[in-house]
Amino acid sequence: MSLAFSLLGEALLKSGKLQYMMSKTGEVLPMLVDVDTGKIFEIGRVVAGGFNPVVAPFKLIMDGAQMVQTHRGFQKTYQMIGTLQQSLGVLQTTTAIIGAGVAVTGVLTAVNLYQTLQLREDVKQLRKELNNGFLDIKQVLTSQHTEILQRIDQQTFDDHRRELERAYARFAEATKLVRLGLECQNVNARDNYLANAVQTMSESLAIYNDPRLLPEMNAAGKLRRFECAWTIEQTIALVFQLHNEPIAASKCISDLQNNIKQNTLSVVATCQSQAELDFIFPEITRIHHQDLQVLESWQTQIDVMQALSPRELQQLPDLSLEDFDKIEPEILQIPLEEALYETLRLQTDFEGLRDQLRFMIKPESRQEYEVAIDTLAPKAGYSALVPSNWQDASDLTVANLYWYFNNLKSV
Numbered sequence: 001m002s003l004a005f006s007l008l009g010e011a012l013l014k015s016g017k018l019q020y021m022m023s024k025t026g027e028v029l030p031m032l033v034d035v036d037t038g039k040i041f042e043i044g045r046v047v048a049g050g051f052n053p054v055v056a057p058f059k060l061i062m063d064g065a066q067m068v069q070t071h072r073g074f075q076k077t078y079q080m081i082g083t084l085q086q087s088l089g090v091l092q093t094t095t096a097i098i099g100a101g102v103a104v105t106g107v108l109t110a111v112n113l114y115q116t117l118q119l120r121e122d123v124k125q126l127r128k129e130l131n132n133g134f135l136d137i138k139q140v141l142t143s144q145h146t147e148i149l150q151r152i153d154q155q156t157f158d159d160h161r162r163e164l165e166r167a168y169a170r171f172a173e174a175t176k177l178v179r180l181g182l183e184c185q186n187v188n189a190r191d192n193y194l195a196n197a198v199q200t201m202s203e204s205l206a207i208y209n210d211p212r213l214l215p216e217m218n219a220a221g222k223l224r225r226f227e228c229a230w231t232i233e234q235t236i237a238l239v240f241q242l243h244n245e246p247i248a249a250s251k252c253i254s255d256l257q258n259n260i261k262q263n264t265l266s267v268v269a270t271c272q273s274q275a276e277l278d279f280i281f282p283e284i285t286r287i288h289h290q291d292l293q294v295l296e297s298w299q300t301q302i303d304v305m306q307a308l309s310p311r312e313l314q315q316l317p318d319l320s321l322e323d324f325d326k327i328e329p330e331i332l333q334i335p336l337e338e339a340l341y342e343t344l345r346l347q348t349d350f351e352g353l354r355d356q357l358r359f360m361i362k363p364e365s366r367q368e369y370e371v372a373i374d375t376l377a378p379k380a381g382y383s384a385l386v387p388s389n390w391q392d393a394s395d396l397t398v399a400n401l402y403w404y405f406n407n408l409k410s411v
Helices: 007-015 058-070 074-100 104-110 113-124 143-151 154-183 187-209 219-242 246-270 274-307 310-315 322-327 336-345 350-361 363-379 395-410
Strands: 002-004 018-022 028-034 040-043 045-047
Touching: 007 018, 007 028, 007 040, 018 040, 028 274, 074 104, 074 113, 074 154, 074 219, 104 143, 104 274, 113 274, 113 336, 154 187, 154 219, 187 219, 219 246, 219 274, 246 274, 246 350, 274 336, 274 350, 336 350, 350 363, 350 395, 363 395
Parallel strands: none
Antiparallel strands: 002 045, 018 028, 028 040
């Protein structure tokens, strides 16, 4: 992941006329300043090759700081809110399908990471249509999935849909309040609309987070349900940003990052089958490597701008967003995370793969395995195999060694 600036900004940076702004502690900030005057020239945006997050709609994060700079660009804001609604509709449709699937493996393949990103793009490009926050099940399970479609429990799907529609309806109502608020010329009226929108979104979030909602779901279903809740949470952060409440927005984003880590650990802990792991591994990897990083960048942008003086805020440039429109790609190929997973599957088994996910989300958890290997290896006569420096050992090595010696112990 790296910072992206406009073509002019990049050229002036290379020529030495601009430089990165530095924090008081010496950290590089995502801003370019004029070398001679110290005036802020541009705020950067995070971009990664082939970037298209699962959870955080790209333009929400990338346009957020620009919108705060100008307090304008409401049309862009409407697009962001629309993107969030579309994303939520796709996520909850696939959540309900997973919960109603009879042939688990086939259903999970039909709505995996790649298929879901494709569905989101299809809705964005108006190739598929949401109705009350849901795609028609036949739009998701196409002619390629005829057998799966025939085995879907329609009654279960309808039951799940009713529960999720209730939450989506509250979210849709909240987004209407946001749009109305942004049209208000009176500041008090605008703030009231946005405050009511946050309250209504919180009610929607409470439904998605209710443990009684779809309690029997497997790990894949839990992950998708959590993703629905995360979508609401980042929308609340956006509304606080629009409401000129940067501290609240930053806190929301920080809490969201923590929730994502805790929720994904919960998903990994409940994963009991290879089919579920095949589904969650690429998706959680993408969430960890891309979504969490871009959320952190969003929070950093808000915190940096909050630290600026009123004079510095007045100096912020009114940049065109057109230079950055090319950053967001369409989904044209199989995600790299799926290719990586297929490679790892050849090198380890179910337990090792699942442990790698846990190590990725919570790096300190691998220390338990290192301690166990230090104890088990000598007892099995393999003292020389215990690494003298665990930092040189990959997560794959640690997981495989642990399960090798653990299985020897149980023989």
